[in-house]
Structures are given as C-alpha cells and as structure tokens.
Amino acid sequence: DVKVTQSSRYLVKRTGEKVFLECVQDMDHENMFWYRQDPGLGLRLIYFSYDVKMKEKGDIPEGYSVSREKKERFSLILESASTNQTSMYLCASSLPGRGAYSNQPQHFGDGTRLSIL
Amino acid sequence: KQEVTQIPAALSVPEGENLVLNCSFTDSAIYNLQWFRQDPGKGLTSLLLIQSSQREQTSGRLNASLDKSSGRSTLYIAASQPGDSATYLCAVADDYKLSFGAGTTVTVRA
Numbered sequence: 001d002v003k004v005t006q007s008s009r010y011l012v013k014r015t016g017e018k019v020f021l022e023c024v025q026d027m028d029h030e031n032m033f034w035y036r037q038d039p040g041l042g043l044r045l046i047y048f049s050y051d052v053k054m055k056e057k058g059d060i061p062e063g064y065s066v067s068r069e070k071k072e073r074f075s076l077i078l079e080s081a082s083t084n085q086t087s088m089y090l091c092a093s094s095l096p097g098r099g100a101y102s103n104q105p106q107h108f109g110d111g112t113r114l115s116i117l
Numbered sequence: 118k119q120e121v122t123q124i125p126a127a128l129s130v131p132e133g134e135n136l137v138l139n140c141s142f143t144d145s146a147i148y149n150l151q152w153f154r155q156d157p158g159k160g161l162t163s164l165l166l167i168q169s170s171q172r173e174q175t176s177g178r179l180n181a182s183l184d185k186s187s188g189r190s191t192l193y194i195a196a197s198q199p200g201d202s203a204t205y206l207c208a209v210a211d212d213y214k215l216s217f218g219a220g221t222t223v224t225v226r227a
Contacts, residue, residue: 004160043206043217058214090160103168105151106215108160 003027004109006091012115019078021112023091030096032074033106034058034066036087043090049074050096081116088113119144119211123218131226136194138221140207145185147209152181152192155204155220164205165192197225 007022025032034046035058045058047066055066063085067075074093078085089112095104120143130136140150149168153161165174165181167190173182178195194201204222208215 040219042219043208043215045214048214092161103149103166105163105166106161107163108153110160111158113158 004091004093004107006089006109006112008112009110010113010115012117013078013081014117015081015083017078017081019081019114019116021076021078021089021091021114023074023076023093023109024072025074025093025107026072027093027095027107028071029093029107030071031094031104031106032068033092033094034064034074034076035090035092036060037090037111038087046076083116086114086116119147119209119216121207121209121216121218123205123207123221125221126219127222127224129224129226130197132197132199134197134225136192136197136201136223136225138192138194138205138207138223140190140192140218142188142190142209142216144211145188147185147211149210150181150183150190151208151210151215152179152190153206153208155206157204161206197223199225199227201225 003026005024035043037043049055049068065077091109092106094106122141151166152164167174167183180193183190204220206220208217
C-alpha cells in the first residue's frame with residue numbers, strides 16, 4: 001500500500017513565523033503535490049513537483065514556497081505565516097504521468113490542520 | 118477554468134438503499150476523472166479512476182460512469198452500509214492538475 005506521511009496532524013503557529021510542513025512518501029513516486037482544503041472552497045492546488053528539484057505553481061502559490069531535495073520528501077514553506085493561511089493542508093503523490101499519460105491516481109496523506117494565531 | 122460541481126451537497130439514506138452521487142464539469146477536455154472518499158479530519162482515499170477513453174469503472178459495490186461529452190460522472194454505491202458514511206469528492210485531471218468538486222456528504226442510517 002502507498003504510504004504518504006505528513007509530519008504533523010495539528011500545528012499552531014504565530015503570525016510572521018516561518019512554517020515548514022513536511023511530507024514523505026514511500027512508493028518512489030515522481031509526482032508530489034500540496035493542496036489546501038477550506039470549507040466552501042474545496043481543495044486547491046498550491047504547488048506541484050514532478051521530479052527532484054523541479055516545481056510548478058498551482059492555483060494559489062502566493063505566500064508559499066516548496067522544496068524537493070530528495071524524491072521521497074516534499075516540503076511546503078510558509079515564508080511569513082498569516083491568519084488567512086489557517087487551513088487543512090494535504091500532501092499527495094503519484095507515479096509519473098502528464099496529459100494523456102496521467103492515468104495514475106493520486107494518493108493522499110492524512111493532512112495537517114494548521115492554525116495561525 | 119475548469120469548474121466541478123457535485124449535487125447534492127448532502128444525502129441521508131437508510132441502510133441498504135443504493136446511493137447515486139453526481140458530478141459535472143465544464144470543460145470536457147479531461148484526461149481522467151477520479152472519485153475519492155474523505156472521512157472527517159482525514160485525508161482522501163482514492164476509490165476509482167476512469168480514463169477519458171473509458172465509460173465506466175467498477176470496484177466491488179462501487180461503479181462509476183463517465184460521459185465526457187456531456188461533462189458528467191455518476192458514482193453508484195450498491196446496498197449502502199453505515200460504514201459508507203463519508204464525504205465523496207470527484208476530481209477531473211487536466212494535464213497534471215486535479216480540479217475538485219466540493220463533495221457530497223453521505224450519511225447512511227442504520
């Protein structure tokens with residue numbers, strides 16, 4: 001079974017702090033994703049990585065950055081946390097595939113519920 | 118911009134009844150459609166993935182159909198059980214990106 005592990009289930013930080021959310025997958029997946037989920041807005045893609053050191057912006061990258069130094073690990077960084085970044089953050093991974101070859105399902109972690117005070 | 122809609126937003130049925138969940142999308146140029154289940158406070162579990170060239174996929178009591186030209190997918194769950202209570206999300210793939218619906222929250226009453 002695919003295992004996607006997010007380092008924290010719950011996290012409380014203060015405004016202005018630099019926050020790191022970590023995600024590790026154990027299935028040698030090339031693709032990794034970060035989403036946030038908010039009531040009424042659903043899941044929205046923040047960033048995507050299709051290989052080590054490669055990244056692409058999703059729909060809402062403002063205020064976030066990512067790091068992928070190793071294939072199994074994808075980190076989401078809140079450079080200066082703000083209250084509007086309070087949310088549930090979900091990491092996902094999948095085997096390679098884009099466009100017509102994107103026939104691989106995405107596998108999700110359990111999420112990190114982040115509160116910014 | 119792809120818009121994905123799921124109707125109804127919530128559904129409550131007695132145990133044993135069949136469930137029918139609907140998903141519609143505005144841009145038919147998709148590569149695949151995926152159905153997920155989400156339990157409260159948890160991540161998403163992939164249920165079924167239908168390629169754009171397929172009409173349906175089945176797994177156990179679950180069956181999902183896809184009509185790409187009309188922008189619709191339906192998830193059927195046969196003989197529902199209380200353990201089926203969860204939020205069901207559909208997502209359509211455009212290149213690498215998934216666009217999600219808001220979900221249908223299902224309650225199966227014992």
